Amino acid sequence: MRLLAAIILLLSAVVLAACSGENGDEAYREAAEQAVGDAVLTLDDLPGDWTPSALGGVYTDLALTGDCALLNSRGAGFPGEVASADSEPLSGPADQELVSTVSAFTSTETAQGAVRLANDLVLQCTDQVAEALKEAIRRAAAEMNLDQLLRDIDASVEPAAFTNLGDETAAYGLQADFSALVVNFQVNGHIIVIRAGSLTGVLLYAVLGDLDAREEERVAAALATNLGEAEESLSNE
Secondary structure, three states: OHHHHHHHHHHHHHHHHHOOOOOOOHHHHHHHHHHHHHHOOOHHHOOOOOEEOOOOOOOOOOOOOHHHHHHOOOOOOOOOEEEEEEOOOEEOOOOEEEEEEEEEEOOHHHHHHHHHHHHHHHHHOHHHHHHHHHHHHHHHHHHOOOOOOEEEEEEEEEEOOOOOOOOEEEEEEEEEEEEEOOEEEEEEEEEEEEEEOOEEEEEEEEEEOOOOHHHHHHHHHHHHHHHHHHHHHHHOO
């Protein structure tokens, strides 16, 4: 599970970077800070026996280069964001791991622009992100003194189909295959970006083993519901 959590937290640094930017007026900014805090996923939003992740304090730095370096720093370089909040990393009863981030932008248009820019950068940087994903597995294995046992790491991040949620949804499938001694492991999941008006939500969801698509969809739908309610409260300000 330490390997899986390292993957989740690495990818959160990549894709959640889609939420950053400039100030709006003070009243809107204060309302936005309340809205994003209310919208991130908590244990109360999740079906079944989810718990706080034991690895919630782990953070994996990125070292992407060139144009991809824009993704190295969460919250840097994307215009129009006025507030952002992260959920605590959470663990599910079937070896799932997730983290979510919600951001508010100055307008629907700037939120749409952030989604487009994030999509462009993830697609442009797929190879670098996959390599960083493999490096995260190596680092996590080293922390557990398992690095000498780790063999045949492969990883991929690709655009993926997903149920339409909110006003706009984008998704990227993630997969990592690796082995230790004679045991093979596989991580499956998605990076899911959901926009509701001027709010964006990003969900990192992965499981060690086979992916239960219906369970994952229920979790994503819970985030979409929170986004819709937060957007409604924000639009009334």
